[in-house]
Amino acid sequence: MNGTAMVGTERAGARLETDRRRLPPEERQQQIVDTAVRFFAEVGLDGKTRELAKRLGVTQSLIFKYFETKQDLIEAVYARVYLERISPDWPALIGDRSRPIGERMSIFYRDYGSRIFDHDWMRIFMFSGLAGAELNKRYLNHLSKTLLEPILEEVRMAAPNTAEPTLEDLWSLHGGIVYLGIRQHIYQMPVPGDPQHEIDRAIARFLRSFDIEGP
Amino acid sequence: MNGTAMVGTERAGARLETDRRRLPPEERQQQIVDTAVRFFAEVGLDGKTRELAKRLGVTQSLIFKYFETKQDLIEAVYARVYLERISPDWPALIGDRSRPIGERMSIFYRDYGSRIFDHDWMRIFMFSGLAGAELNKRYLNHLSKTLLEPILEEVRMAAPNTAEPTLEDLWSLHGGIVYLGIRQHIYQMPVPGDPQHEIDRAIARFLRSFDIEGP
DNA sequence: GCATTTAATGATCGTTCGATGAACAAGATC
DNA sequence: GATCTTGTTCATCGAACGATCATTAAATGC
Known part of the structure; x- marks a missing residue:
């Protein structure tokens, strides 16, 4: 199970795989x-x-x-x-009022989910959180400031002025979505085959509860 | 650095509380x-x-x-x-159709939250989940069978026959609620002072999205 | 081909781990 | 207060830990 690339010099295959390999x-x-x-x-x-x-x-x-x-x-x-988990494109997507908020949230969480519903990420994030690493707090604070708060603002813009959503409402939606990954990769439970469908349902329920049309 | 063994009061021959104690x-x-x-x-x-x-x-x-x-x-x-986390009273509460479903869910999650929003439980459950313990799966399966599925049935009874909720919808609600405890005890982030208020909001949003009155 | 450089190895250090068993002492009984 | 039971300590084991360093051998330059 040598996963890495063989070096240029191919000498008639006489090399044993258990050789001591010298890599750059x-x-x-x-x-x-x-x-x-x-x-x-x-x-x-x-x-x-x-x-x-x-x-x-x-x-x-x-x-x-x-x-x-x-x-x-x-x-x-x-x-x-921690790289590869946050895209610089998201703020622009979230603020693009030429598209309905449901569509924006659906696209955002589709992309977000494709990045964080990952075995290694989910578990390392949980391990480091339990170990008290500061990185988790920084990450979540950054998430809140640059993504959840802007989404909140957009949802408020789209909502009839009846009852306003709060940031905690968004955390609740977010938690419900993230919990899919936790069930799968931490508790190793079976999850629905099409996570995006469940995510869209969650977004639609969220928006519908504020009288906004969903994705 | 070790503050456990040293004695403060120097009554020679008297009973020392920090002495080697012989317990049953x-x-x-x-x-x-x-x-x-x-x-x-x-x-x-x-x-x-x-x-x-x-x-x-x-x-x-x-x-x-x-x-x-x-x-x-x-x-x-x-x-x-793992004891003390599930009450035998819950199935009866959930099935009590003399009360509106929103009230039943609110009471259930109030009680449930008071049991699981606990530092030791949250962390040990997460540690054992990461370690691959079978207990977590058994617990979650039990939760699904004896609580979430009955709740689902009751919500369906209460809902106008427009769009039916699914079990995954309930997992999403559940995850959003549990995520409050995860943020607090795993990631050690600040959370709202009144969790029950947020829980009730989440339940109300959930039911409202199915045209049911919330708590 | 020979010397030089430097990945990579192998042996080992000091420490700490879970676990064991003999020695000790607290508390009850007489 | 002598005796007995047994909860607790003390001393220590072998294995495994992170880390170190002299040695070995693969690539490179001349």
Whole structure:
């Protein structure tokens, strides 16, 4: 199970797969982080460096050539995993009043779901949250400020002035959607085959309760 | 740094409250489980028995007099914590058609919330879920069968025959409510001071989206 | 082909883990 | 107050942990 690219020199295939492979440092470092993401997502941040090394097919000591401490490796895993979860396009999408709010929310949560309904992300986010990492709070605060609050404003614009939605209402909708991923990847329960359909239903119910047409 | 053992009042020969105390086995066992619940909820199931012993003010070896292995202790923690979370009264409440469905759901989730919006429970449930414990699945399946499905039936009874709610709709509502506790106890974020108010809003929105009057 | 550089290994350090068993002492009974 | 029971401590085990460092061998330049 060698996942990485073979190096240019192909010498008549006499090389054993268990050979000691010499990778460019940058490539090796990336490989370690890749594997560490999957590894820590499975077993938790208390996963042992020896087992990680076994998955990598290298010795445990090699890991410490690329990361001074285990904590440094974990930080690299955080950095890797927290990228790719937030798109800079979302604020523009949310504020695009040429489209109905239901459509905007549907597209947003379709994209959002495709990024966070991910085994590794879900579990590492939960592990780090339980460990008290500051990253989770920063992430959620950022989410609230740059996405939920703008959505709230747009929903208010679209709603007849009867009863106004609150930010907590949006957190509730958000929680209901995220809970789909929690059921699947944390509790490992079966979930509906088409999450987007459930998400659209949740959005439609939300908007309908404020007399707004859904997606 | 260790504040457990030292004595403040120096009455030589007098009864020292922090002395090595000899407890009835039943009492000691209960005390260990009590402390272990709080301890594991804080640091996770990988918490070390020596640190737990320090909190108890006893030696580490004493723990193994009452529990053959650490895993046995964890099972005892599970058993302790999973009790008290489900009331036998709920099915009768949910099926009581002399009251409007909104009121029944409000009362149910008020009681449910008072039981699960708990620091120790929330975290241990999440830790054990991440560890792949079978208990979580059993708990959630039980919840679905004995509570969510009956609620679904009652909501359908109360709804005009326009659009029928699904079980997934109820999971979505449930997730939105539970997410309040997750934000508070897992991510340690500030949450609204009156959770019941938010819960009632969520229920009202849910029912309203099916043209039913809320609580 | 030989010297140089440097990934990667292998052996090992000091520490800490869960767990064990002998020794000790608190409390009841007589 | 001597005796007995047993809750608790003390000392320690082997395994496993993160981390270190001298050694080995694959790539590179001359």
